Amino acid sequence: MLWKDQYELGVPQIDAQHKELFRRVESFLQVLRSGGNWEEKVPKLNETLEFMKRYVVEHFHDEEEYQRSINYPGYEAHKQIHNGMVIYVQEVTKQYEASGNKEDLMQQFGGRLLAWLINHVAAEDQRIADYAKGRG
Numbered sequence: 695m696l697w698k699d700q701y702e703l704g705v706p707q708i709d710a711q712h713k714e715l716f717r718r719v720e721s722f723l724q725v726l727r728s729g730g731n732w733e734e735k736v737p738k739l740n741e742t743l744e745f746m747k748r749y750v751v752e753h754f755h756d757e758e759e760y761q762r763s764i765n766y767p768g769y770e771a772h773k774q775i776h777n778g779m780v781i782y783v784q785e786v787t788k789q790y791e792a793s794g795n796k797e798d799l800m801q802q803f804g805g806r807l808l809a810w811l812i813n814h815v816a817a818e819d820q821r822i823a824d825y826a827k828g829r830g
Contacts, residue, residue, distance in 0.1 A: 696720050696808070701815045703823040705760055711753045712815055718745055719804075719811055726804045732797050739800055743790065746783055746807075754780065757819070764826050775818060779810060 697716040702709045722742040725735050754776040761769045786803045793799055 696812070701819075703819055704826070705823075708753075708757055708760060708819075711749075711756065712819075715749065715753065715811060716815075718742055718749070719807055723804050723808060726801060732795075736795050740795075743783075743787055747787060750776075750783060751780060757822075761822060764822075764829065766822055766825055768821060768825075772818060772822070775814065779814075782806075 696719065697713055701712060701716075703712075722739065725738045725742075728735070754773075758769065758773055758776065761772060766772070786799065790796065790799050790803075
């Protein structure tokens with residue numbers, strides 16, 4: 695399991711969204727790494743890709759709302775990081791669709807998504823939690 699309790703921010707909605715993101719990414723990676731025919735994997739991978747396109751936008755919006763509500767001083771920089779990830783997911787989706795569902799593109803995406811998620815939640819988002827705790 696990729697999720698660790700130390701990633702919790704102490705904000706139930708955000709923590710639940712993070713757990714769902716980790717669960718989806720873990721499932722995505724399991725499909726990518728499983729044996730079998732690539733064509734059989736494509737529907738599940740497409741489902742995860744569509745979920746990510748929607749959910750990261752929703753999650754980032756909620757997380758940014760929380761940051762504004764506590765007057766988080768790193769809000770603008772954090773928002774730029776989010777925007778970069780949204781653009782990346784959109785670009786990969788376009789490339790993937792244009793390539794006819796190329797496997798190597800999804801393998802790269804899976805690796806980058808996992809690294810980004812862990813690093814972002816474990817580092818960037820923890821700064822928000824530290825700031826919120828310091829205010830309390």
